[in-house]
Amino acid sequence: MSAKESARRGNPLTNWMDNYKNLEGRDKARWWGNFFINNALYIVLIILIVIVTVQKPEFLRLRPMLDILQRSASGLVMALGIAGCIVLTGTDLSAGRVLGLTACVSASLLQSNDYGSKMFPGMPKWPTVFVFLLVIAIGALVGLVNGFFVSKFSLHPFIVSLATQLMVYGTILIYVNQGTNAGKPISGIDKGYSEFIKGSVIPESWKTPIPHFVWYAIILTVIMWFIWNKTTFGKNMYAVGSNPEAANVSGVNVALTITLVFVLAGIMYGVSGFIEAARIGSNSASTGLNAELDAIAACVIGGVSFTGGVGRISGVVVGVILLNMISVALQWLAVSADWTYIIKGVIILAAVSIDMQKYLVKK
Amino acid sequence: MSEYLLEMKGISKSFPGVKALDDVSISVRPGSVHALMGENGAGKSTLMKCLFGIYNEDSGEIIVDGVKSKFGNVKQALEHGVAMVQQELNQVLKRNVMENIWLGRFPLKLGLVDHRKMYDDTIKIFKELQIDVNPKTMMSKLSVSMRQMVEIAKAVSYNSKIIVFDEPTSSLTETEVEHLFRIIDMLKKRGCGIIYISHKMEEILRISDEVTVMRDGQKVKTSPAKDLTMDIIIKQMVGRELTNRFPPKTNKPGEVVFKVKGLTAQYQNLQDVSFELRKGEILGLAGLVGAGRTEILENIFGVATRKHGEMELNGKRLKNKNSKDSINNGFAMLTEERRVTGIFGILSILENTTIANMKSYKKGPFVSDKKLKGDTEWAINALRVKTPSQKTKIRSLSGGNQQKVIFGRWMLTKPEVLLLDEPTRGIDVGAKYEIYQLMIDLANEGKSIIMVSSEMPELLGICDRMLVMSNGRLAGEVDVKDTTQEEIMTLAAKYV
Numbered sequence: 001m002s003a004k005e006s007a008r009r010g011n012p013l014t015n016w017m018d019n020y021k022n023l024e025g026r027d028k029a030r031w032w033g034n035f036f037i038n039n040a041l042y043i044v045l046i047i048l049i050v051i052v053t054v055q056k057p058e059f060l061r062l063r064p065m066l067d068i069l070q071r072s073a074s075g076l077v078m079a080l081g082i083a084g085c086i087v088l089t090g091t092d093l094s095a096g097r098v099l100g101l102t103a104c105v106s107a108s109l110l111q112s113n114d115y116g117s118k119m120f121p122g123m124p125k126w127p128t129v130f131v132f133l134l135v136i137a138i139g140a141l142v143g144l145v146n147g148f149f150v151s152k153f154s155l156h157p158f159i160v161s162l163a164t165q166l167m168v169y170g171t172i173l174i175y176v177n178q179g180t181n182a183g184k185p186i187s188g189i190d191k192g193y194s195e196f197i198k199g200s201v202i203p204e205s206w207k208t209p210i211p212h213f214v215w216y217a218i219i220l221t222v223i224m225w226f227i228w229n230k231t232t233f234g235k236n237m238y239a240v241g242s243n244p245e246a247a248n249v250s251g252v253n254v255a256l257t258i259t260l261v262f263v264l265a266g267i268m269y270g271v272s273g274f275i276e277a278a279r280i281g282s283n284s285a286s287t288g289l290n291a292e293l294d295a296i297a298a299c300v301i302g303g304v305s306f307t308g309g310v311g312r313i314s315g316v317v318v319g320v321i322l323l324n325m326i327s328v329a330l331q332w333l334a335v336s337a338d339w340t341y342i343i344k345g346v347i348i349l350a351a352v353s354i355d356m357q358k359y360l361v362k363k
Numbered sequence: 364m365s366e367y368l369l370e371m372k373g374i375s376k377s378f379p380g381v382k383a384l385d386d387v388s389i390s391v392r393p394g395s396v397h398a399l400m401g402e403n404g405a406g407k408s409t410l411m412k413c414l415f416g417i418y419n420e421d422s423g424e425i426i427v428d429g430v431k432s433k434f435g436n437v438k439q440a441l442e443h444g445v446a447m448v449q450q451e452l453n454q455v456l457k458r459n460v461m462e463n464i465w466l467g468r469f470p471l472k473l474g475l476v477d478h479r480k481m482y483d484d485t486i487k488i489f490k491e492l493q494i495d496v497n498p499k500t501m502m503s504k505l506s507v508s509m510r511q512m513v514e515i516a517k518a519v520s521y522n523s524k525i526i527v528f529d530e531p532t533s534s535l536t537e538t539e540v541e542h543l544f545r546i547i548d549m550l551k552k553r554g555c556g557i558i559y560i561s562h563k564m565e566e567i568l569r570i571s572d573e574v575t576v577m578r579d580g581q582k583v584k585t586s587p588a589k590d591l592t593m594d595i596i597i598k599q600m601v602g603r604e605l606t607n608r609f610p611p612k613t614n615k616p617g618e619v620v621f622k623v624k625g626l627t628a629q630y631q632n633l634q635d636v637s638f639e640l641r642k643g644e645i646l647g648l649a650g651l652v653g654a655g656r657t658e659i660l661e662n663i664f665g666v667a668t669r670k671h672g673e674m675e676l677n678g679k680r681l682k683n684k685n686s687k688d689s690i691n692n693g694f695a696m697l698t699e700e701r702r703v704t705g706i707f708g709i710l711s712i713l714e715n716t717t718i719a720n721m722k723s724y725k726k727g728p729f730v731s732d733k734k735l736k737g738d739t740e741w742a743i744n745a746l747r748v749k750t751p752s753q754k755t756k757i758r759s760l761s762g763g764n765q766q767k768v769i770f771g772r773w774m775l776t777k778p779e780v781l782l783l784d785e786p787t788r789g790i791d792v793g794a795k796y797e798i799y800q801l802m803i804d805l806a807n808e809g810k811s812i813i814m815v816s817s818e819m820p821e822l823l824g825i826c827d828r829m830l831v832m833s834n835g836r837l838a839g840e841v842d843v844k845d846t847t848q849e850e851i852m853t854l855a856a857k858y859v
Contacts, residue, residue, distance in 0.1 A: 243453065
């Protein structure tokens with residue numbers, strides 16, 4: 001670029017400031033209004049941090065931040081899956097139960113050989129990779145059932161996943177009564193598996209370990225970003241969410257796209273189950289209960305819109321972090337759990353209402 | 364290479380109880396525009412649906428470029444060089460322009476979508492067609508005409524030989540229509556065969572080489588356009604002499620009843636509009652799309668937020684805070700996009716007719732079924748709505764009959780001022796005449812009408828006075844009796 005041209009174009013920041021200075025008073029007010037609306041999520045985030053820090057300065061230390069990071073990483077994987085369903089104007093209520101089932105399966109097959117009350121005594125620990133592939137297959141299967149009924153019978157995903165969620169729960173209840181278990185929580189997880197999920201490359205002495213599963217969540221986020229933004233499948237997903245008819249006319253296989261979105265979501269739930277089993281350490285039929293509601297809330301807070309065709313991976317990440325930050329912050333403020341629910345509800349409503357302003361065309 | 368690019372021979376198609384197409388044949392030459400005309404229900408769309416494989420014809424054959432063809436769906440037709448630019452644009456509004464063009468066949472590089480190639484290819488086509496749009500613009504930010512241009516570019520990107528235009532100009536302004544015609548000219552020069560479906564006769568006569576007129580599922584005649592006049596086409600279409608396109612103007616405007624002063628919108632582009640409306644007058648609003656015509660109606664009716672401005676009806680100051688308030692004050696508004704904001708598609712004629720007038724059917728805590736049915740019956744008779752019953756879903760009626768039901772809805776609220784936004788859009792010639800007659804009857808009864816239309820002949824034919832809008836402001840008033848299209852266009856461009 002020649003010097004002259006760059007001078008004409010100018011520095012984007014100074015250009016932007018000049019533009020602002022040239023606005024009249026009323027337009028300046030409107031500019032600020034738009035600024036707040038467009039950045040509502042981040043503003044809420046900052047306000048929250050400021051409030052908590054004023055009350056408890058220790059909040060800004062590494063420990064609580066790490067706590068938020070860990071909680072977010074464990075919730076993020078499921079949210080990444082469910083977000084695709086929301087882009088299609090749908091939802092997936094089976095996510096939490098699939099997590100529960102895959103967590104129980106992972107835990108039971110990966111109990112350490114010398115654990116006293118093994119669920120399947122005498123059966124040696126499976127190779128970890130096999131279990132990982134098995135739970136992915138379980139998630140994919142449930143996703144396939146969801147996707148099949150949504151795409152082939154034009155049923156709303158709410159109804160379909162409401163039904164599959166029940167079936168999966170029933171399966172969990174049957175499963176936890178297999179072997180010698182009789183419905184007890186499944187614990188005694190193999191050390192190697194536990195280390196694979198919860199271990200850290202940062203030495204223990206630093207007192208700020210970042211467990212492996214945080215890195216896994218980051219890797220999955222990157223993969224999902226590529227799938228959403230750089231592949232035909234991802235672009236078809238947006239197109240189908242925004243206008244299925246137009247997608248169909250353009251030769252997109254709408255039914256296949258919908259099915260694949262649900263299968264991919266199912267795989268992500270399977271992965272979350274695999275991670276959660278080791279992270280929690282003791283899994284029962286209630287593992288994963290209502291986890292999908294947190295995931296959906298996070299997506300919606302992050303701007304993945306139920307109007308369809310709108311949403312970004314970065315939004316999902318911010319949504320998940322914001323939601324977990326609220327929980328941790330309220331703990332730090334020693335707010336009781338009862339109130340935490342109420343406050344979380346209020347914040348979700350406020351964030352989403354402000355965010356919605358972006359999409360409204362005012363008359 | 365055969366003489367024709369496309370031949371459809373002896374196509375017949377029946378639906379239960381109806382013979383929708385009866386032995387219809389058309390042939391399209393390369394480098395020509397073949398217009399397809401006929402009232403709604405004449406079989407034009409059915410014929411096109413057979414071409415694109417949406418319907419299976421009962422008999423007949425389709426020959427594309429000398430090869431007998433049978434497409435299974437729109438995509439297959441596209442891949443064989445047959446494309447359609449639809450009336451209702453089927454696009455993914457939340458994605459950008461280039462993604463819309465290449466949807467279903469994104470260029471790939473190492474398994475990932477090749478954005479650069481997609482961008483470059485799009486630019487190439489846009490240059491060729493002289494379309495000035497950034498391929499990365501979000502589709503929803505484009506005007507209807509630009510979206511249509513994108514749709515044409517998509518057809519070109521498939522190397523389409525045959526391009527069907529279904530009512531392409533129904534929501535375009537005159538300048539945009541000119542641009543469209545330039546593009547159609549370019550396509551002709553490239554040797555494409557164009558099938559052009561439209562209700563607008565001026566256009567048809569201007570751009571087509573051949574005209575096929577259809578009536579009741581049969582072909583009336585194919586003739587060279589140069590041998591045709593508007594009267595001949597109308598006669599062929601309706602099967603009888605229709606001497607006038609507009610009913611005689613018998614209404615006589617009286618004293619001023621409604622005044623608007625300094626109307627300015629809060630969010631929309633509408634500034635300082637003042638005018639007066641007389642009793643029994645039909646006032647036209649002309650201007651380009653986006654000039655603020657619809658916005659005037661919305662601000663009067665209280666569905667858009669006013670910044671300032673005063674309104675007076677019969678000497679009484681009005682607020683019209685919202686639509687309910689406006690209805691109570693004697694206003695009615697017929698919206699522009701009938702299917703989106705006019706009808707309740709899956710509800711019955713009865714529900715569609717009575718929805719704006721519910722308070723007069725109250726009987727204790729309930730609504731009176733008898734009154735509902737009585738009023739619906741009245742509306743069906745008064746407006747001559749063709750429908751099997753009151754319970755029929757409105758979406759199964761033709762556009763003209765749907766519009767009559769909506770007129771009926773508003774007549775039941777006994778308005779003094781009717782705000783009509785494109786009242787004859789997508790309605791065939793015969794039904795248009797009935798709508799015009801209805802408007803004149805209403806004016807004769809002393810109702811006042813403000814009418815927005817993009818069809819200049821319609822405004823000139825039916826209005827008493829005309830206001831021209833330009834870029835959100837009132838550019839001037841013209842006398843319908845001695846104005847010219849030039850005068851109106853000059854005013855429309857005044858503040859652009």
